[in-house]
Amino acid sequence: MNPPAVRLIDVTKHYWSKEEETIALSPLSFYVSPGEFVSLVGASGCGKSTVLSLVAGLLQPTAGEVQIFGQRVSHPSPRVGYMLQRDCLLDWRTVKKNITLGLELSGRFNHHTENHARYLLTELGLGHTLHQYPAQLSGGMRQRVALVRTLALQPDILLLDEPFSALDIQNKLHLEELLVQALKGRGMTTLLVTHDLEEALALSDRILVLTGSPGRLKRTVEIPEAIRKLDPLRARDHTAFRPLFNDLWKELEKS
């Protein structure tokens, strides 16, 4: 049997700053299957971003083990792409040079990968911005460029830390649609951190509800097939959507 794309086994994470110790995660275990879209939700400070940093290999657990495709994570892997809330675009580089930045830094820039990055930019509706600078783009366009830069690395695992939270509702919905389109047929495994329950419900196969502090897994919610097969906008209109939302909302209020 194939190993999960992501697996946390009894992971704890402590932070030390000055004299103070913070326990961010108490033993936490979960898995994400290859190709699955899983969202992490929970109150502020319950350790969601810590989980992503551990999977990205930017942090090491205090105890327990983080694995990707059955291998222990000991350092950042080219198989993992990480997109943050801030777009982190370099203002002095054109869009063309921003979308290939990750490829350059990882030594994978060539004619073929550059063409693929440009193809993705067109796919996300920004082909015409190739020679523009980030300052010439709207917030939503900048996030799309950041998404292209992450997807251009062709990661097997995509980590998204509140990527759309700074956007207005229209841009957010548009980007959700584009993300779903971009992921279609690529078999990428996605782990999304979001405060937006609607977003989690509309995009995910499964939602993991964390409770703090320290962060623990409180509940796993499987999204019904009837909702999953719809695009994010139409998913919100499904009759099962609102009851599920209310149920999760109550769960989060208690945590």
Ligand SMILES: Nc1ncnc2c1ncn2[C@@H]1O[C@H](COP(=O)(O)OP(=O)(O)OP(=O)(O)O)[C@@H](O)[C@H]1O
């Ligand atoms: N570098 C650090 N040093 C010390 N404590 C930290 C550090 N990073 C995070 N923490 C603490 O660890 C806990 C979990 O933080 P984390 O950012 O993972 O939570 P989160 O659920 O992503 O929060 P939010 O939803 O507000 O972004 C918090 O108590 C936070 O203060």
